[in-house]
Amino acid sequence: MSTAEAKPPTEATPAEVRAAVRDATWTGPTAGACPGHLQANLAILPHELAFEFLLFCLRNPKPCPLVAVTEPGNPQVDAGDERADLRTDLPRYRVWRHGELIAEPADLSAHWREDAVGFLLGCSHTFDDALTATGVPVRHLDAGASPAVYVTTVDCTPAGPFRGPLVVSMRPVPGELVERATEVTGRYPLGHGSPVHIGDPSALGIRDLSTPDFGDPPEPRPGDVPVFWACGVTPQLVIPAAGPAYAMTHYIGHMFVFDHPSDVRLS
Amino acid sequence: MSTAEAKPPTEATPAEVRAAVRDATWTGPTAGACPGHLQANLAILPHELAFEFLLFCLRNPKPCPLVAVTEPGNPQVDAGDERADLRTDLPRYRVWRHGELIAEPADLSAHWREDAVGFLLGCSHTFDDALTATGVPVRHLDAGASPAVYVTTVDCTPAGPFRGPLVVSMRPVPGELVERATEVTGRYPLGHGSPVHIGDPSALGIRDLSTPDFGDPPEPRPGDVPVFWACGVTPQLVIPAAGPAYAMTHYIGHMFVFDHPSDVRLS
Numbered sequence: 001m002s003t004a005e006a007k008p009p010t011e012a013t014p015a016e017v018r019a020a021v022r023d024a025t026w027t028g029p030t031a032g033a034c035p036g037h038l039q040a041n042l043a044i045l046p047h048e049l050a051f052e053f054l055l056f057c058l059r060n061p062k063p064c065p066l067v068a069v070t071e072p073g074n075p076q077v078d079a080g081d082e083r084a085d086l087r088t089d090l091p092r093y094r095v096w097r098h099g100e101l102i103a104e105p106a107d108l109s110a111h112w113r114e115d116a117v118g119f120l121l122g123c124s125h126t127f128d129d130a131l132t133a134t135g136v137p138v139r140h141l142d143a144g145a146s147p148a149v150y151v152t153t154v155d156c157t158p159a160g161p162f163r164g165p166l167v168v169s170m171r172p173v174p175g176e177l178v179e180r181a182t183e184v185t186g187r188y189p190l191g192h193g194s195p196v197h198i199g200d201p202s203a204l205g206i207r208d209l210s211t212p213d214f215g216d217p218p219e220p221r222p223g224d225v226p227v228f229w230a231c232g233v234t235p236q237l238v239i240p241a242a243g244p245a246y247a248m249t250h251y252i253g254h255m256f257v258f259d260h261p262s263d264v265r266l267s
Numbered sequence: 268m269s270t271a272e273a274k275p276p277t278e279a280t281p282a283e284v285r286a287a288v289r290d291a292t293w294t295g296p297t298a299g300a301c302p303g304h305l306q307a308n309l310a311i312l313p314h315e316l317a318f319e320f321l322l323f324c325l326r327n328p329k330p331c332p333l334v335a336v337t338e339p340g341n342p343q344v345d346a347g348d349e350r351a352d353l354r355t356d357l358p359r360y361r362v363w364r365h366g367e368l369i370a371e372p373a374d375l376s377a378h379w380r381e382d383a384v385g386f387l388l389g390c391s392h393t394f395d396d397a398l399t400a401t402g403v404p405v406r407h408l409d410a411g412a413s414p415a416v417y418v419t420t421v422d423c424t425p426a427g428p429f430r431g432p433l434v435v436s437m438r439p440v441p442g443e444l445v446e447r448a449t450e451v452t453g454r455y456p457l458g459h460g461s462p463v464h465i466g467d468p469s470a471l472g473i474r475d476l477s478t479p480d481f482g483d484p485p486e487p488r489p490g491d492v493p494v495f496w497a498c499g500v501t502p503q504l505v506i507p508a509a510g511p512a513y514a515m516t517h518y519i520g521h522m523f524v525f526d527h528p529s530d531v532r533l534s
Contacts, residue, residue: 051318051384055336058325069322071427117318160338 014257015082018089027091027106029253035129038190038262039255040067040120041232042090043239044108044248047072047115052160056238057119059157063166063234065122065190067258073114080259086118092251099243108248116248120256122190123232124169130188130262131171136181139172139219147171148212149231153205156234161242167233168196168204170212172220181227187263197228204228281524282349285356294358294373296520302396305457305529306522307334307387308499309357310506311375311515314339314382319427323505324386326424330433330501332389332457334525340381347526353385359518366510375515383515387523389457390499391436397455397529398438403448406439406486414438415479416498420472423501428509434500435463435471437479439487448494454530464495471495 012020014034020026030039045053050072057064070077075086087108095103095111105111128138128147140147147169154166173181178198186194201209209226210217214233220226239247250256258264279287281301287293297306312320317339324331337344342353354375362370362378372378395405395414407414414436421433440448445465453461468476476493477484481500487493506514517523525531 047318051314051321051339054318054321054325058321058333058336066325069325072318 014079014259017257018079018084021091022085022088024106030091030255030257031125031253034257036262038067038258038260038264039123039125040258041123041235042086042093042248042250042256043119043121043235044086044116045119045239045244046113046246047117049160049242049244050117053119053162055159056156056162057121057235059159060166060234061189062192062196062230063156063232065192066119067122067190068118068120070118072117075108075112075116075118077118077120082259084256086256087112090250090254090256092254094249094251096240096244096247096249098245099240101240104251111248113246121232121235122188122192123255124191124229125255127185127188127191127229127262130184131181134180134184136173136177136184139221139224140216143216143219145216145219147215148209148218149214149233150201150204150206151213151237156238161244162238164234164238164241166196166204167213167231167237168228169215169231170201170209170218170226170228172218172224173227174221175223175225178225178227185229189265191262192230192232195227196230199225201226201228281346281526284524285346285351288358289352289355291373297358297522297524298392298520301524303529305334305525305527305531306390306392307525308390308502309353309360309515309517309523310386310388310502311353311383312386312506313380313512314384316427316509316511317384320386320429322426323423323429324388324502326426327433327501328456329459329463329497330423330499332459333386334389334457335385335387337385339384342375342379342383342385344385344387349526351523353523354379357517357521357523359521361516361518363507363511363514363516365512366507368507371518378515380513388499388502389455389459390522391458391496392522394452394455394458394496394529397451398448401447401451403440403444403451406488406491407483410483410486412483412486414482415476415485416481416500417468417471417473418480418504423505428511429505431501431505431508433463434480434498434504435495436482436498437468437476437485437493437495439485439491440494441488442490442492445492445494452496456532458529459497459499462494463497466492468493
């Protein structure tokens with residue numbers, strides 16, 4: 001993965017980040033870019049599956065918080081203050097055919113389809129900042145690691161061919177701060193919102209917290225309680241499993257940056 | 268319009284009302300049935316338009332508050348405590364072909380299609396009760412009339428072929444109770460929620476309040492302020508105008524009764 005710079009321009013506005021991405025002067029991950037602004041995961045699917053995927057998102061709003069949906073074939077999306085282009089304005093993508101990964105380009109122009117529908121789904125990129133800002137320690141940030149992510153035994157509510165397990169991220173939170181962490185993250189409904197579960201991992205079918213399915217093993221401290229939030233990896237597993245004729249998604253960590261503040265409520 | 272009884276069984280549970288409707292022992296309007304329970308408008312469209320109509324509802328949540336969406340071809344819907352059938356469990360329907368009204372049956376079984384998708388949209392049936400219960404007089408109820416309904420010059424946010432003006436209902440509210448009416452109706456997001464406009468009708472392009480497009484002329488009293496709420500007639504105009512190969516809707520006033528309380532929030 002090539003990046004023109006080591007870090008995204010944190011002082012840049014969302015429009016400047018999108019422009020840098022479009023010009024390929026920035027092709028790296030967007031973590032840390034534009035603090036306080038909403039970032040989003042991307043899923044692009046054929047029109048014939050758009051109803052079912054939209055319904056899947058509505059039925060599973062915590063793992064799939066819907067921020068924007070595009071018109072079939074039109075790659076433009078309302079970024080807040082201007083129109084942006086889903087083909088060029090994310091730093092990196094993944095392209096799937098019948099559920100198989102076929103490319104990881106920095107530009108989707110060659111892959112775009114006339115019946116393509118884009119879905120932007122909120123992510124938790126700015127959520128950790130909000131926790132830190134209100135005095136809730138985020139252990140994986142302190143360790144320079146990624147949050148631990150687990151595939152649970154809880155099924156999402158299916159819609160058409162879209163079905164699969166809920167995936168969660170876990171953050172160890174000091175017991176006395178669990179209520180605050182719940183309240184703070186609840187202010188970000190487009191960033192997965194409040195926790196889906198607090199405490200006993202076995203309630204989610206997680207046997208061993210020290211062996212996450214994705215991310216880094218957690219580093220809890222004495223008195224920490226495991227707190228679980230719905231995770232954007234959920235649709236990333238659900239989409240290829242549905243085997244659509246084609247799909248395009250963001251590359252992990254390489255998100256779309258909106259002009260909106262991260263605690264925006266869109267309806 | 269034939270009705271087996273003059274009034275729906277107000278003491279009956281929603282399940283009992285649906286059963287009476289299914290057995291055709293009740294074929295009249297549902298106003299007054301099951302006070303405190305959610306009622307909904309119905310729209311049924313071909314799968315090929317389901318994505319665009321779902322998007323239209325999401326983009327216009329006040330006129331089109333989404334309560335439930337069915338799987339393509341499956342007429343069953345979760346009524347709350349049991350499954351119900353969209354083909355039989357509303358007292359009366361309208362059937363459209365390419366935007367033209369072709370039938371007004373009491374049962375949809377002969378019209379159902381294999382690719383039919385049902386949308387249940389909240390309505391304001393129980394909203395007037397909530398106003399009355401909190402001391403806000405509802406002038407049209409006092410007069411035994413229907414609320415005045417106006418087609419505005421404000422456009423809904425379009426989605427695919429679905430586009431058209433916002434339609435509003437107006438209730439004259441004593442000036443000192445406007446804030447309360449706003450707050451109370453805001454508790455019913457699935458019943459069109461808080462007002463879309465308060466005061467000057469010309470802001471909505473309404474020239475003369477005394478000549479509504481639907482319903483009865485309002486009977487304001489001195490000191491009353493016109494308060495406008497989004498109205499479920501909006502999609503009833505938008506759907507035929509889009510000219511779908513087929514559409515089926517409830518017959519005006521003949522709604523689906525849910526087991527849910529009317530102030531339920533579904534996500």
